[in-house]
Amino acid sequence: MLPEGKICFVELKNETGRLSSLQKNKIRELKKLGCDVIVAYSKDDVDRFISCCQEVMAE
Template sequence: MRESKIEKYLKDEVEKLGGLCLKFTSSIRGVPDRIVLLPENRIYFVELKNEQGKLSVPQKYLHKKFKRLGVHVYVPYSKNDVDKFIKEVVKNGY
């Protein structure tokens, strides 16, 4: 499945929860594709890949920096992974 279809699915699912799924652009290579904003000041960073996708070296490096700051980056590789992300978001307080 194309990454763009997974990205659209994520956007649609987030919007069903009343949130925003914003495209994240930056001058720094490796930043996650999307910022997910949900009610109650809930913010998530999401890097989308398809089933064959791999994280680049800059992405791995930046994800480690995020983790050291206590910020998790989710990396769904399929619609099923997006569903798991949504379930986690709902379970953790949405």
């Protein structure tokens, strides 16, 4: 959870991973509720996400 009650979710996949229909629907629902959702396909994606969260928390 980030400041102001903001919630972020990360779906981890390998480089060739695909989202299932259920996952796509859930991501759509979470975004409609105002949550941030990213799909990370690599360690670099996860590192960028963590850096972004740290910047938001530092504000």
